[in-house]
Amino acid sequence: MFQFTALSGAQSTSRASQSLLELDGGVKILVDVGWDSRFDTRQLADLEKHVSTLSFILLTHATISHLGAYAHCCKHIPFFSQVPVYATVPVVDLGRTTLQDLYSSTPAAATFIPATASPEDQTATDDTTRSNILIDAPTAQEIHEYFAAITPLKYSQPTQPKPSYFSAPLEGLILTAYNAGHTLGGTIWHIQQGMESIVYAVDWHQARENVIAGASWFAGGGGAEVSEVFRNPTALICSSVNGDKVAMSDSRKARDEALVRHIRSGLSHRGSVLIPVDSSARVLELSYFLEKVWQESTGDEVLKNAKIYMATKSGHATLKHAKSLLEWMDDSVERFEADDEGNSKEATAKSHKRSRSKQANGTSKTSRPFDFRHIKIIETQKRLDKILSTDVPKVIIASDLSLDWGHSRTALESIAPKPDNLVILTENSSPGSTKHSSTASMLWRWHMERLNGVAIEKSADGHQFEQVHTGRELIMRQPSRKPLDENELIRYQQYIATRQQMKNSLISADGRQLAEVEEAMEGEDESSDESEDDEDQQQGRVLNISAALTQGNKNKVAISDEDLGVSILLRKKDVFDFDVRHKKGRNAVFPYTHSRRRGDEFGDFIKPEEFLREEEREAQEAMLDEKNNFTLGQKRKWAEEKKQPIRAGKKQKQENSSVADGDSSDDSESDHEQEAADLQTENQEGPAKVVYEENRIDFQAKLAFVDFAGLHDQRSLQMLIPLINPKKLILIGGSASETAALAKDCKDLLGMKVVGPGGQSGAEIYSPQIGDVIDASVDTNAWTVKLTRDLVKRLQWQNVKQLSIVTVTGQLRNDIKQNVIADENNAKKMKLTHVTNPANQKEGTEDVSIETQPVLDALSANIAASIRAVNQPIHVGDLKIRQLLNLFNQSGHSAVLMMGGTLIVDGTVAVRKLPNGQVVVEGPPVRATGGAGADSFSAVKRMIYDGLAVVAG
The missing domain is CATH 3.40.50.10890 (Rossmann fold)
Structure with a gap:
């Protein structure tokens, strides 16, 4: 099953991109959290409804239209920050700087509370129903923390993502990122789960640019054949921007x-x-x-x-x-850096020669x-x-x-x-x-x-x-930030209190509180040898805690200190002591909370602050003590909080800023410090509103x-989509005219059926509007059968990479027949009924069909022999030429990869892979007398067969 929902950016002039992908088993994937220059929270209303069921989130580009609302959602939408997020390294780094620039440049990015001061009133369509009171914007430190929680990925790196703790299991879902062009780190997402192969490609550019490499649609970056991973996917989700326009410049x-x-x-x-x-x-x-x-x-x-x-x-x-x-x-940038480091290339000598000639003319050349x-x-x-x-x-x-x-x-x-x-x-x-x-x-x-x-x-x-x-x-x-008056401050406080109450009402869904309840119950199991009175008392306390956590602040139920027990050390602020004398069970030991260690397959994430030199650490401690007015010998209080963390490299950044601009005056550094201080003071003013002046x-x-957007045009779309040849095509990310024009072109090029908004059964090209749910599942019929013990004993499983494959040949029981019917949803299923004798059926009675599960039994010996003689073996698996090259070299053979993707083994055997995935082995004929060539030919075929599963009838 695969369903697609366009939350934003479908047949709209807004470039904000938000898409929801729902796969089999209840897996929900949110792709992009885009915004536009309006910064309207009503664009996030549909997104907020699905947050509690999301499995993970993908970010495509480091632009406002693809991740502009990410920090806002992390700060203001419950549980959004607990959903795993995946993006490439450049998207993480550049996206962080993009949002920091956004929130420091305009107060309108903080968004506004509704006019009624009710958090539910976010769906009004009239701008007059919105107030001008600002919500608290994410700080620079919070933005840094939100992006630090993103899991970075590399191109062509298959990954099994980890779902959120409130999500359904992913069931072997494989996620891979590929270069999309357009921006640095821009991503084409390939999602593979079972029979579904989904390619999500929004805002891509095929051509190479000065810095950004072209999209990796083709193997090796060129040629006329699309890479095998993108060929014939179940669904291609493609943007229709510029679908009716041809680029003004041909190159x-x-x-x-x-x-x-x-x-x-x-x-x-x-x-x-x-x-x-x-x-x-x-x-x-x-x-x-x-x-x-x-x-x-x-x-x-x-x-x-x-x-x-x-x-x-x-x-x-x-x-x-x-x-x-x-x-x-792009490779040209990498070569430029490699040449500059002193590699002995002809380009290096030319670069030095040009550098000397420019220095003679009084100019300088960049070093990197x-x-x-x-x-x-x-x-x-x-x-x-x-x-x-x-x-x-x-x-x-x-x-x-x-x-x-x-x-x-x-x-x-x-x-x-x-x-x-x-x-x-x-x-x-x-x-x-x-x-x-x-x-x-x-x-x-x-x-x-x-x-x-x-x-x-x-x-x-x-x-x-x-x-x-x-x-x-x-x-x-012109927006400007102003303080609130008395009435507006009351409305702001009412909104914050209501919003906090809504968050507290969802506290039962928070994993940390549930973990404490489970820990309390586990403590009861460990103290099962206690007296019955103590056990009943402890169980009662656990039930009280569970009930209180479930109700949360919804009914204003407070948890007493007695019910909290030893957990008061974690749940309450400024509590550092608890009397454990004469206590039993979980209250006799200090509470333990398990914290997950963040890391990847290579180990834990490196924290730069743990590798500081001693003089750097002393300098930071001295600066921290100075900010907190702490002197040597003075005792710190238990509840003392360390605010305003050290901003590493701030002084160096200011010095670079003053040196970079030769036209600025001598007091540019002081201006920079004053500007940063003013900005920090403005952000810490507290509740405020925006006043617009014309x-x-x-x-x-x-x-x-001059078209410098770096996006695909009509020509590239018409050339590439037929080469991909998807089973289903979903067009989003463009205006209504652009989407209609591209859908018509794809209909003529592919001969596919086109439907309008909403879609229908059997359609192949979809052009949904915002909010439309598209069922783009692969067209297959599946039935459930029960295998007999005799048949199961005869199964011979074979392993191919991470999959187990077996061929099953059997027959249904003779006492049943199959009747295929269609249900209300036009979905096919198998319904088996017992055979009835019309002679024994009384007049006026109806034949009652009894649904039962079909049973598949083993074939008899003579039937199995005849089928085995007719069926031909099938090789299952996918072999890569690069993998074969490493395999042959490691096994003692001499393998060389030639132009055109042909692999030459031992100088006599040629191995080629055809576009349809078939591996062809060519070499000298096998003679009875043998020979080196014949031995190599047999060894190559044997090693290729070892990497495949031979499935026979």
């Missing part, structure tokens, strides 16, 4: 050249260029390319005299992670990828204001893409009034259907309307390109568009 080179032409045009008019982009994902591709352009611009006076900045509050952290994730990038020399990192608002106040031509790469928050909003307000300035849109931002669409959507609509004409520019190489004149008024809503801007800057 990456044309796209890069178009961007440089627009930048050079804006700078040649002594203007500034603003490029909005996300804070941690696509910004790596854009910044790496522009740094390379500035390195090679020694003869270009326009670029040489201009400054380039990357304005994002998580800029240094993003680049730090990028430097440690080079193995996840993302060690930028031309791009300056801007993190604080004050430094950005200083840079915007100058008239020097400059290029600003700013977050965020929506232009509603982050440094891109501030830069837009400064750049917009001047007609010589230029704003380059890098993604298609279709206008939303909400009342307040994003600023980027408004500018995209202006770019498409072109009401005030177009400026035709011509580059030095003869190419013509367009820039759209604006001359219109732009209305921007800011009207006379927008005179020109607009341009």
Whole structure:
């Protein structure tokens, strides 16, 4: 069984992605926890209903549209943080910096409480029913802890995920991540369970880029054959974004050249260029390319005299992670780093030669990828204001893409009034259907309307390109954080109290409280040799604890200290002593709570704080004592809490920030410290609200568009989906027009049946809307039979990897017949009835059918011999050429892998694997006299057969 539910992002202009996959046995998988620039909690209402039954969560990309609501759900949705989460290493690292940048840039990301102050009132569709009172936003430390709990994965690494403690068992489910392109660490998920093979591919890009490698659809990264793991899956869940559009640029080179032409045009008019982009994902591709352009611009006076900045509050952290994730990038980036380390290659000599020539011209070359020399990192608002106040031509790469928050909003307000300035849109931002669409959507609509004409520019190489004149008024809503008044504070406290009561009512589902109850019951079993009076008294206390924990705070039932017993040391704060004299059972010893050790198949996770040098540890302790006003010789109190943990590398980060920007004044470090202090104070102000002010801007800057999104287009979708040839195709992640266009194309290419929203039985192409449940199970008929003892004794099991395989040949009992009927759900099942004699049936009576389980018995000797002579043996299993190469070399043979995937063994035997999975062995004929070639041929076939299971009739 496989059911798919689109919680968000299906046939919608919103790019927020949330999908629910339900497999056989009650296994539920949530893929992505996306959000959009509205930060509306009503988008999470359907998600919250399924949290208590989720098995695990998958994250696909490190963007707001794929994990923007992750920290919010961990903080405000009960039990969400207890569900295991899986993602690749770059998604974990870059996703953390993305959310830290989000929550530090706009107060609206904290979301609002309902107008009625009731947590259940989250489904209203009218914006007027929402209040402007903010919920507590996740702190930077909490965001770090949430992402630290994610289990990191590598590409092509099959993993058996661990379910949540309230989930059904996974029954051998295998999870594998593959490269999706588009972002660093972007993932195509392959989920295998039983007969279901599901490929989840949303927002992928097949072409290679400057930093990001292309999606790994094809074996070896190229060719015309799709990798075997993606071939003919049960279901392909694919995004329909750009399903009706063809890329404007046919290649990456044309796209890069178009961007440089627009930048050079804006700078040649002594203007500034603003490029909005996300804070941690696509910004790596854009910044790496522009740094390379500035390195090679020694003869270009326009670029040489201009400054380039990357304005994002998580800029240094993003680049730090990028430097440690080079193995996840395209091969060209890896080769660049390897050559720089001094490997003896021809490219190394050329690199040194270019470096010497550039040093002679007075320029410097970067030593490592993302060690930028031309791009300056801007993190604080004050430094950005200083840079915007100058008239020097400059290029600003700013977050965020929506232009509603982050440094891109501030830069837009400064750049917009001047007609010589230029704003380059890098993604298609279709206008939303909400009342307040994003600023980027408004500018995209202006770019498409072109009401005030177009400026035709011509580059030095003869190419013509367009820039759209604006001359219109732009209305921007500026959010600001304000303290609550008396009435609003009462509503806020009412909401928090109600929310806390709802959480406490679910305390019986919390594993830690249930573990204490089970521990109390186990203690009773150990003290079973006590007197009956003591035993009855202890059992009564256990029942009291269980009842109290079950009811929780729902009926305001309080647990007394006597009922808690020795557990009071764990359950109550500032209690450090308990009298165990004359106590029996569990109250006689200190309570023990088992804590799971986090780790993977390689061992425990490494904690950097456990490997500090002695001088580093002393320095941290001194700083901690200074913050807590602790002096040597002073006694600490038992209940003293250590707040404000040390932020490692903060001082070094500030120094790097001040050095990176040569245009800033000498007090840039003090400005950075003051900005961080102001931000920390603002986050600790307590309850607050958001007040929106309309800011009207006379927008005179020109607009341009260069598709730097790194997403698939109509051509790549039409080429790849027929090669994958899925049994079921589910289209999500695009608008209604894009989804309909792609569904029509797939119908023509594959000859599959297309259905509308909701789907129907027998359909093969689905285009669901938000909330629709799609039954995309594989079309098979299964029946349950009972084997006789005689048949079971004859079974010969064979092992292939982790599977046990057996062939069964038998016959049903002669006294029963099978009658296949259809039930109400059109699902087929077997119903067996006893044979009745019509002569013995009385007139006026009906034949009563008795359902029974069919019995499969062994065949007689003569029938089994005739069937065995007709049936041919079948080889079951899957052999990889790489595995055979290692197997032959380890067994003493000489094996070499040639071009085309052909394996040559001992120079005489060739082993090839056909696209249908069949392994072909070619070699010299086996002679009666033998020979080395004949021996190798027989040995190769024998070793191949040993890796397969021979199933015969």
